[in-house]
Amino acid sequence: MKKTSHNSAPDPRLTNSFSEYAPRLKRFLAARLGNEIDAQDLAQEAYFRLCRVAQPDLIREPDAYLFRIASNLANEFLLKKNKQPFTVDIDTVGESLAEIDGMSFSDKLEQRAEIAELAKILDQLPPLYQAILLLRKRDGYSHREIAEKLNISHHTVHKYLKRALLRCRTLWVELET
Template sequence: MSTLDPSTLHQLYSEHNSWLKGWLRVRLGNAADASDLAQDTFVRVMTARHTTPIREPRGYLSAIARSLLIDKSRRRAIEQAYLQALALRPEPVEVSPEVRLSIIEMLVSIDTLLDELGTRTREIFLAVQLEGLNYVAAGERFGVSVTTVKNHLVRAMTQCLLLVET
């Protein structure tokens, strides 16, 4: 597996960058964000491993861009939820831009981790960790045994530990 050679990447960029920016501008509503996301798309292409030639460049580019759009939307939603939570605190909280960025990045990582757990594991993990359910109560709520609850929690905690290690 290898990355695209520079001449192929240059040709892909020259032939499809304007089209991609237009495609993104329609979805985002402004040229600046479209340019940024188009650039991010080509960075992904540049760093991706390619085993075969790209046969449908616009389909390939739009799939990457669509994924980046989803990531951007999720990040924006997480950031808004964080800011709302700060606003609801009884005492004002001042957070430096660096700390805020770090917190948002960690929240995005946690959101991604939770999304990758699978529905049942995520629900059990959140019920135990956030709602304080014990294993028996979680088992009753989800109609599973205590052993199954423990297995789901081991899976979730393992993923959490992997996130902390990275």
């Protein structure tokens, strides 16, 4: 197997994967992080990490691998951010509390909290369940398209999607209680 050093050119499969999925990856990260600037930075870091993989020929699904890297980066980023002291700029408090984009500040906070809880739930799923669930619910792929993309049977997609949804519901109820 060939090894990729830091000085050699990245595997074209990986760079093509990033080019194809970059807009969706940035939206995914923006939803997790709550802003596009950090999403842009983490998308770029995910790409760099993808290019530094020692044995890129072992990656069967570069797009799924890229999203896993991005998800891990987002989790690390949020953990570090939550450990930093919270500061308030008194000049912007009034603006923040005002209605923005049709949602109140408290509604936005609640929505972000729910997104963070959902991210934690998704991270508890087995990788294949997570990939199937995200491809279906976030990306809108059909069962047949997911089966082809992941090289598994249509029946397996259906079965794992049901299990993933059941597990998510169970974990969500546990969080609520």
